[in-house]
Amino acid sequence: MVGIIGSAVILGSFILSLYAFMQVKSGNTHIAHYFNFINTESLKIGFDFQVDQLSSIFLLIITGVGFLIHVYSTSYMHEEESKDFAKYFAYLNLFVFSMLLLVMGANYIIMFIGWEGVGLCSYLLIGFWFKNNHYNDAAKKAFVMNRIGDLGFLLAVFWLVSKLGTANYTDVFANVKNLTATDITGITLLLFLGATGKSAQIPLYTWLPDAMAGPTPVSALIHAATMVTAGIYMIARSNILFTMAEVTQPVIAMVGLATALLAATIALKQNDIKKVLAYSTVSQLGYMFLGLGVGAYTGAVFHVMTHAFFKALLFLGAGSVIHAMGGEQDMRNMGGLKKYMSITHLTFLLGCIAIAGIPPFSGFFSKDEILAAAFAKNPVYWVLGVLGALMTAFYMFRLYAMTFRGQFRGTHEQAHHLHESPAAITIPLSILAILAVVGGLVGIPAVFKEGGHRLEAFLQPIFAGSNDYIKAKGHSHHLSHSTEYILMAVSVLGALIALGYAWSKFSKYQKAAAEEETGLAKVLANKWYVDELYNSIIVKPVQSLGTFFNNVVEKRGIDGIVNGVGRAVNYGSRQIRLLQSGQIGTYVLLMIIGALLLFIIQLFV
Amino acid sequence: MSVTQILFWFLSLLAIGGAVMVVASRNPVHSILYLIITFFAISGHYVLLNAQFLAIVNIIVYAGAIMVLFLFVVMLMNLNAESEPPSKSKYLLYSGVIAGCSLLLIMVAAIKKSDAASQLTQLKDGEVGLISNLGKTLFTDFVFPFEISSVLFLSAMIGAVIISKKETGTETENL
Amino acid sequence: MNAIILTAVWGIIMMFGGVFFKRKSTALYWAVAGIVLVLAANFYELVNQQPFIEINVREMLHFNSFNLTFITVALASTLLYFLLSGRDIEKVGSNVSEYFALIFFVLCGVCISATFNTLLTLFLGIEIMSIPLYILTGSDKRNLKSNEAALKYFLMGSFSTGIMLMGIVFVYGGNSAGSFFIDNINLGEGKLPVLVAIGLVLLMVSMAFKVSAAPFHFWTPDVYDGAPTVFTSFMATIVKAAGFIAFIRLFEYGFGKAQTQWQVLIAIITAATLFIGNLTAVFQQSVKRMLAYSSIAQAGFMLLAIFALNDIAKEGLVLYTAAYSLASIGIFAILIRMNDYTVDGFNGLARQQPLLAAAATICLLSLTGIPLTAGFTSKFFMLLAAVKNGHHLWLVIFAVLCAAVSAYYYFRVIQAMYFKEPGADVIINGVTPAFKYLLVIVAALIIILGLFPGAITNWLHY
């Protein structure tokens, strides 16, 4: 019942956003002012919503994928007792609400409200099974790291407000020219810090893999399809700022690229099926930031969309596998599931191909667009990007092969109830699979078909400012078709090779007795020890500083002084009262001395 | 140096010497006798200042009544040199002497640099000190203090009585 | 004038009363009657600005609304004192009516030293005030503490008398007018002649002694501690107040114009008094002794009036004497009836006698100077006067910090009464309903004065 309501609501909003999309498509975007959130002489924040091309795309993704995942959840979560089941859907809907708030807000404050709202929901959903304290820690980690990003976001907003006196997109983007270079650099860097938090980029990415503690549909919706793309949305939204920020763009590109590679390398050696997908998500997000960094905003958004499709698909597929395996997540104990769960297998395979970037699947188009732009900016980017692509292909097919090919390596009772998942699971899988296959066709690059890139055309008004700016600057050199062909060929070919290698290596995978990782492999298996690093350079010092303040500064230092005064008074009292010796002689003597003092002061000073 | 000056110096030395002995001598009885000497010297000064009335009163009241009363009390308690054994710690003694001397020093030093010091005082002549004048002043201008000092005497009298009256009962605490 | 005559006369009546009264309590009734009479007479004089019978005192006394108001306050507090603690005076010794007689003589001295106009009457007034007190201090003859206190008080008191006389002599010798009248010896802003300066210092020392200001306060704790508590209560309040009135009168009319030349001395004395009084009180275990030190501390605050020496200071001083006397009399009245004078003796008083505890608390709060009580208003006036005077602001800061310290020892008693468990079964005895009501009245008066200090100060401008 609850599930139906929950899903129905989202379906409704999906239909509405379709309607909104049609409206926008027919060219009338709209900003709706509801009421004044804050309205004082010094600060005016309206509770305004804005529906334009960018937000409508995201609306579709969120509500669409969201709806599918709701449906999926109705079956996936049915073991939960009804109370928790209801709670789960409540959280999920709350998440969709905040996400919509985020993308529909017409100023940075409303966006921030959604921004933190989704953080909250991710916190709640990661820690959904709150009996387990590891999950709670993961949830806490996610929230705190997001908070770090949020601080950057806030400061950026303050900066904007203090310079321009407003946080409305329209006003801000209209008055960008009033900002000095330092302002823009600072603002964009801070915004980017916010993005790294939300979208799991270096240095704040470590929460995302841990976030897999949550239920798998949550990982699919929040930690793959929607929330983590908020950062991309935000930067795409304020693209004009970033286009003008000469300093920031390379930073974004490099960080994105580094993240893509780092995460890819880690993914190579993970055995937890969800962990692999998590790192692949991080890596894909890295690509998106690369795209943003090189000014390929459309490409980034495009990749967001396609990624939403196939990554959601992959996660849900993984979920269906885990479901079948009775909660088992270690790929080493899987294998040969092909014959038990055909639909899952098929859809999963499609997803893998899509993400590996094999034409004409969706992943190919979006990733290729980004890579092309990267090449245009700086060939090195492209080389590294392709390297990452190869790794992607490799680990995805490693995953696929270990899971579905070869012999089943699990226990017997697992083998017993291996079964295909119910319709509520398979239908969303199929739909997403279709999208993953065809989704790329909205953005066919010009080399194949002039004007084939409908998405670009659609989003054109959003990025017009940036494009004009670049034109004005005059360094917008397009690649010749031939180079583009070559680039594509290289990347696709590489991908195929990597794919084949993975296939050959893992389709006959057997569990070795005790495979002790060594050297680089060990490092990768342990995720480059980044968590440990953070722990030792940030968490530990903060903790010990707190202890120091609490035990030393507070008790001995400040409070010590305060109490010390009291003790001093007591001590002084005990000493002074000894003057009162009881002897008249002493008394008179002291009196005389006092009198002498007065005499001296009066007569000789 | 005129007779008066000689007298002045003699009396002054007598007074100071007596005073010192009052403080110095161990035996209370001696102290009292020295004090009487001092008082006589002071009375002599009064005469010298032509204040006969005060001179007489001083001798009658002080040297006569008061000191006799003292003497009587001392005799009653038969105090003697042993009644006040020298205390172990001498610091109070020394510091006391030092303090007193420095007080003297400071005052004298101050007076030395004051112009008032040069002012003269009138010795032999000057009628103010005579009983007739004083009596007149006392019973005209000073009638109120004169009357009110009776209150002083009354209270002193009552005090003396209730203090020295024998109280019945044992030692009490905390009243 | 009325007050002086009547107190003297009534003192004599009480003295002879000792012969005729059959029962101890009769003396109390007569005493109360007498004080009421005197109070009325003095109030009449205050209102009409003239006594029943004009006596030509040759300007040796000077009556104005200021000192008449003060006398009224003093007499009123004495009345309260009689009503609250009269019964306890009877417990001191066999000859009750003589004690009352002495108290009346003291009051006579109070009146004189509040209205003196020449150094002679000052001297006489102070003496008339002091000599009966020597006796009252020693009145508990079997109690060695009392004896000791009496002797200490007497010796040091007469020593200070000697100093005062020397001071008077120098002032007399120093001023060219050759007169004892305090407004004749007021020489104006010019540099004081050395002789007068010496005299001034000596007078300041002796007055400081009388009001127990440091470093001339040493007699106070011992004497207040040793004396029978009833009389301590009297000494610590009314007599000390009179001392202050004399002090300010002498230094305002006598040396007011040359204030800048001796102000620093008063500043030092004030600071020392506040410091020693408050600090030493902190450690005391016996409430009686603690109150003795607190009286020194309060004296420090009153000294601010002499430091400031302006109209507000005088208003404030009268107010302060009233507030301080009220509170102290109240707290002493309770203390007298306690079995155990230590702070722990008060443990759990609130459980046994909530009303008493409440009254005591109000008195203590007033002594601490918490708003809504007279104590605050008077302290406030003192600070106001001192700040208005404009010099030595450090003294004011120092004073308030000391006031904060004073909270320490006053609140120890409050804590004992309210937050500690009672030790003995009965910790206070002889609590009659009348006693309670009187305490309530005292508390009420404290609050009223705290809200409407005008009730007193208006009379000053009458």
Next chain:
Amino acid sequence: MFGNYITIPHLLIFIPLITGLLTFFIKKDSSAKAWSLFSAILTFVVSFTSLLYSKDAALSGLTFNYEWLKFIGASFSVGLDGTGRLLTLLTAIAFPLIMVATYKTNYKNAAAFYGLMLLSQAGLMGVFLSLDALLFYFFWELALIPVYFLCSRWGGEKRIQATFKFFVYTFAGSLLMLVGIIYTYLQTKGTPYAEHSFSISAFHTVMLSAADQSWLFWLFFAAFAIKMPVFPFHTWQPDAYEQSPTAVTMVLSGIMVKMGLFGVIRWLLPVFPLAAIQYDNIVIGLSVIGIIYASLVAIKQDDLKRLVAYSSIAHIGLMSAALFTTKPVAIEGVMIQMFSHGINIIGLWIVIDLLEKQLGVRRISQLGGVAHKAPFLTIALLVIAFANIALPLTNAFVGELMMFNGLFQFNKWYAAVAGISIILAAVYMLNMIKNVFLGEANTLTQTVKEISLNEKIVLSVILVAIFMVGIYPQPFFDLTKESVTYITTKLK
């Protein structure tokens, strides 16, 4: 209004005062409770009606003036401006909430307890209403005394020392302020009756040289800084909160600390604008240090009360920093935050109190897994906690947004450093939530029961307030607009 002699300010002061005094004479504990609750609600109604007159919200708003001490120019004049209305409203809301929330706890000798509570309410009202420096000082102390008795009579085992420290500390501070008041008073212009005047208008128009301001400022600041408290004057607070009975802790932390901020708003900034600007860096620096310091210390606290105490220090630090930026946006933020902080922290105390009443412990390390047995309590706590760390759409967000904004305008780096506190706040709050409510229930927390109806009602009221302010704060801005503009013009 209701004639010239009974104005709303009077009702606000005298209803609690008189009812409080009467309470002492009630014999039965239960009836004492009921009676005081009734009075508190009555006060709330009155203060609520005062909002209806929010148009004439200048300092001369709903004033009444009675020549109290003519001859020194002090008068019993009380009035409501925007700020006052906000804080009196807070006081008026808080007391009924507190009383209902602690209705179950039976304080022995309840009559005295509730009497003192009401008296302290009267004192607080007076502080927020008085338009006369001397009167202000009066109430400033009067609010303190009942709390002193409450804490050291009904508090924990170390109550007497803790409370006494608190008392002497604040007393010393306020005495310094008294000296400051007097000195300033002597510089004011007179009234027809007296050469000087204590009235707020006289104080706000007094001409003080920069030199005078620069030391008078510290006399006043001492009192306010101790009351708020600003680092490093804060050490009385954790002990006091820990030791005093929860009802009183709520009053202390919910309302009393606002006295300090209010003092700054009403007296310090308008009277010593030059000094305020001269020393802004010192004060803000201290506050910012305090924010980080307190947050770090809070992370290490094991006692729930101490945790909340330190978090409160951090929040107050932010408010004081924002005040001294003298940026209008920041001051508006402070205004609304004073209200929000009061609501949130009282909510936290209520939850803690409910736990302590059930389990008898406050140590985080001894708790855990409460959520299983008491979902409503947990949800309430979650909301309040997230409000406390300023999550959007909760009340604290609005305030902190604006305060940080102002701080940023004043100096980027202060804002950046202070901003770290929102991360640390998340850390200690989530730690607390995790260790107390989540995880497996231990033997002790097995026994937790869901809370009763009236407790649910109280908490729901608080939640409603949280969201109301968080989603539609505008009314509060309208309420305090005049006062803010007034101050900022003063500071020009």
Next chain:
Amino acid sequence: MPISYYIILSVALFCIGVVGVLTRRNAIIIFMCIELMLNAANLLLVAFSKMHHLALGLNFPTLASEAQVFVFFIMVVAAAEVSVGLAIIVMIYRNIHSVDINFLNRLKN
């Protein structure tokens, strides 16, 4: 005769008295020293009176006599004090059979 002689003389007497009070422990002696101080004051007062008489006697014939009357009153007071003081001392002696003030230290601190 310059007044300073008299001043110094009586100041000397006064200070000797002070020293006595400081150094002696016998209550009676201390008391006597106090009397000495009073007398020093008296002497100086008379001297001053004659000084003023010399200075202003022509205009105010009775002026100087005030001082001497004052002396008279001082003696009166002294007498009263003595009666009380000795009574107290006797009382003490009755109780502790000594007049040594060092034995009087029950009250201290």
